[in-house]
Amino acid sequence: MTAPTGKPTGSEETGGRVLAALVVAVFGYALMQTLLVPALGLLQTELRTTPEWSAWLLSAFLLSSAVLTPLIGRMGDQYGRRRVLLWVLVVYGLGTAGAAAAQSIGQLIAARVVQGSALSVLPLSFAILREALPPKRLHVGTGLVSGVVGVGAGAGLVIGGLLTDHFSWRALFVLGAVLAAVSVLLVLWWVPEGRHTEGGRLDLAGAGLLGLALVSLLLALTEGPAWGWASWRVLGLFLLALCLCGALAAVEKDKSNALVDIGEFTHRPMLLTHLSAFAFGVLSYVFYVALPRFAQTPHEAGGYGFGASVTVAGLLMLPGALTVLPASMSVGRLARSAGERAPLAVGFLVSTAGAALLAVAHTAKWHHLVFYGVVGIGTGVVMAALPKLIGALAPPTRIGTANGINNIARTVGGVVGSQVTAAFLSSGTDGGVVRGSTYTTLFWLAAAVGVAGAVIAPLTAPARTGAAEEPSPALAPQKPGG
Numbered sequence: 392m393t394a395p396t397g398k399p400t401g402s403e404e405t406g407g408r409v410l411a412a413l414v415v416a417v418f419g420y421a422l423m424q425t426l427l428v429p430a431l432g433l434l435q436t437e438l439r440t441t442p443e444w445s446a447w448l449l450s451a452f453l454l455s456s457a458v459l460t461p462l463i464g465r466m467g468d469q470y471g472r473r474r475v476l477l478w479v480l481v482v483y484g485l486g487t488a489g490a491a492a493a494q495s496i497g498q499l500i501a502a503r504v505v506q507g508s509a510l511s512v513l514p515l516s517f518a519i520l521r522e523a524l525p526p527k528r529l530h531v532g533t534g535l536v537s538g539v540v541g542v543g544a545g546a547g548l549v550i551g552g553l554l555t556d557h558f559s560w561r562a563l564f565v566l567g568a569v570l571a572a573v574s575v576l577l578v579l580w581w582v583p584e585g586r587h588t589e590g591g592r593l594d595l596a597g598a599g600l601l602g603l604a605l606v607s608l609l610l611a612l613t614e615g616p617a618w619g620w621a622s623w624r625v626l627g628l629f630l631l632a633l634c635l636c637g638a639l640a641a642v643e644k645d646k647s648n649a650l651v652d653i654g655e656f657t658h659r660p661m662l663l664t665h666l667s668a669f670a671f672g673v674l675s676y677v678f679y680v681a682l683p684r685f686a687q688t689p690h691e692a693g694g695y696g697f698g699a700s701v702t703v704a705g706l707l708m709l710p711g712a713l714t715v716l717p718a719s720m721s722v723g724r725l726a727r728s729a730g731e732r733a734p735l736a737v738g739f740l741v742s743t744a745g746a747a748l749l750a751v752a753h754t755a756k757w758h759h760l761v762f763y764g765v766v767g768i769g770t771g772v773v774m775a776a777l778p779k780l781i782g783a784l785a786p787p788t789r790i791g792t793a794n795g796i797n798n799i800a801r802t803v804g805g806v807v808g809s810q811v812t813a814a815f816l817s818s819g820t821d822g823g824v825v826r827g828s829t830y831t832t833l834f835w836l837a838a839a840v841g842v843a844g845a846v847i848a849p850l851t852a853p854a855r856t857g858a859a860e861e862p863s864p865a866l867a868p869q870k871p872g873g
Contacts (some may be wrong), residue, residue: 408581409523410532413516414539415577416480419570420509421543422550423487424452425679426567429552429701430560437560440496450613451500455507457609457802458602463511464795465650466593467518468788473582476515477575483509484571491564506567510802513540514794517778521790522585530723530779537775538719541767545712548683548705556702597643597650604635605799612806616814651796652789661793664780664851665800667735670844671773672804673811674742677837678766680812682708682759685830695754695827707759711767718771722779725772731783734776736848742769743841750834769841777801780851811836 427434427448435445467475486505493499516536524532554562611628618624643649686704688696699707722734729737745765752758778794785793812833819829 405581405583406524406528406532409519409583410535412574412577412581413519413536415570416476416512416574417516417536418539418543419567419574420483420512421540422547422570423506423509423567424544425547426551426554426563427560428548428683429705430555430563433555433560434496434499438496438499444496444500446613447500448496448503450609451503452507453802453806454606454609454613455504456510457507457605457799459508460511460514460798460802461601461650461792461795462593462598463508464514464518464791464793465598467511467515467791469593472515472519472522472585472791473578474584476512476519476582477578479508479511479515480571480575480578483512484568484575487564487567487571491561491568502564510798511795513798514791517782517794518791519582519585521782521787523583529782530726531720533778533782534720534722534771534775535716537722537778538716538771541715541719541770541774542712544679545705545708545715545767548712549702549709552700552702552705556700594643594646594650597639597646600635600639600642601651604632604639605803607632607635609803609806612803612810615810616817650792652792658784660780660851661784663847664777664784665797667739667773667844667847667851668777668797668800669804669807670739670840670847671770671777672801672806673808674746674804674837674840674844675770676805676808677812677833677840678708678711678746678763680809681816681830681833682763684816684825685753686756686759688825693824693827695830697756707756708763710760711763711770714764714767715771715774718768719775722772722775726776726779731780732849732851734772735780735851736845738769738772738774738776739841739844739848740769741772742766743838743845745769746834746838746841750831750838753830753834773844 431445431448434448435441438445463475463479483506486502486508490499490502490506493502513536517533520529520532520536550566551563554560554566607628611625611632615625639651643651683701683704685695686697686699686707687701689698690696691698697703697707718738725734725737742765745762745768748762748765749758752762777797781793781797782790815829815833815836816825819826819832
């Protein structure tokens with residue numbers, strides 16, 4: 392909508408500034424997801440540590456993200472999303488600066504734990520967008536922010552390789568700290584205070600049980616290959632996670648200020664939306680782990696691969712990252728023309744097609760460039776469809792919390808996908824080199840997960856048209872001030 396002069400109205404200008412500030416904040420988080428991956432080998436050498444400890448630089452970030460995100464999302468719903476977002480960006484910036492100055496692997500892992508708070512930028516941003524943008528621009532805004540996550544993750548692989556090759560691994564964190572500082576300033580200047588705040592006391596008991604359950608589950612998944620999946624430590628952690636989930640359900644049932652609304656897990660559309668996020672995480676990380684490994688394998692060693700450097704391996708995945716953004720921004724139009732259920736199913740089907748093409752043909756560089764680009768299109772659609780569905784199903788006072796739990800589901804799926812892929816690569820070796828057929832199996836596995844996601848997708852949204860504008864009655868707002 393424009394004023395008679397053709398200039399944007401004040402509300403449109405404000406919405407544009409809010410969107411710009413959130414895009415910068417989300418891009419900084421998305422970049423840090425993968426920026427460190429190309430430098431893991433160098434870090435192992437410079438910090439004089441083992442592969443097991445260097446792997447914790449990724450695992451610590453994921454664990455911290457999964458534990459902190461629902462709690463921070465809930466704090467945003469209760470105390471104001473802008474205020475909480477600012478504190479998250481400040482803490483994330485300090486953690487990133489600390490990582491740049493780290494002198495040992497222990498200090499760097501501790502800094503990565505602090506950095507894990509940045510995942511909550513995503514659910515907080517989606518909640519802010521629903522308040523700041525008019526309905527007809529909300530689809531575009533959500534799609535843009537969702538797409539930036541994929542673009543940032545893909546760009547992180549390339550930028551991480553370039554900075555590591557030409558400067559130092561510390562430059563990775565200097566870049567992250569600068570982006571965090573810029574984000575704080577933009578949020579201060581351009582993001583207004585929100586309207587929907589629930590108030591009340593924070594559910595610390597629920598947060599503690601959820602955090603312990605997630606730590607137990609993710610620790611079992613990340614250490615399973617090293618400790619042995621049938622070892623008493625891994626089985627004990629899985630059992631502990633199950634018991635803690637049961638305790639969480641008992642504690643949160645009928646609680647007015649519950650961090651985890653049990654109704655979200657008995658209401659089929661919301662439960663299946665979280666399950667879709669889990670499947671998406673599995674599918675995404677199969678490619679994150681497998682494609683660079685394939686590209687870096689010398690052809691003379693395994694009869695496949697390109698012998699690519701870290702930077703070139705990242706560049707081969709860049710088209711898949713660049714296609715995410717335009718695909719994400721198409722979700723609103725697709726939902727209006729084909730219905731609320733369509734985008735998620737279409738996204739999974741397109742990703743499945745890309746995975747199947749890679750399973751059939753992956754021996755040339757153009758196969759990776761083109762076919763992973765197809766996967767990127769599907770990725771963009773799924774990433775924008777998930778927060779849109781959460782907005783349809785959750786009441787305004789729980790948007791941040793529900794998006795936080797959805798991001799946890801995707802994070803857990805990512806851990807499962809990376810560990811399953813690592814297990815396949817470890818077991819599918821011959822003479823110390825991964826067999827080419829192992830990659831074919833992994834790409835077909837990703838295609839199968841995509842099919843499962845497409846089957847689930849039609850069940851994630853209410854049948855009625857325009858469901859995105861009203862939360863489900865099953866998830867009505869809880870009593871205030873609980």
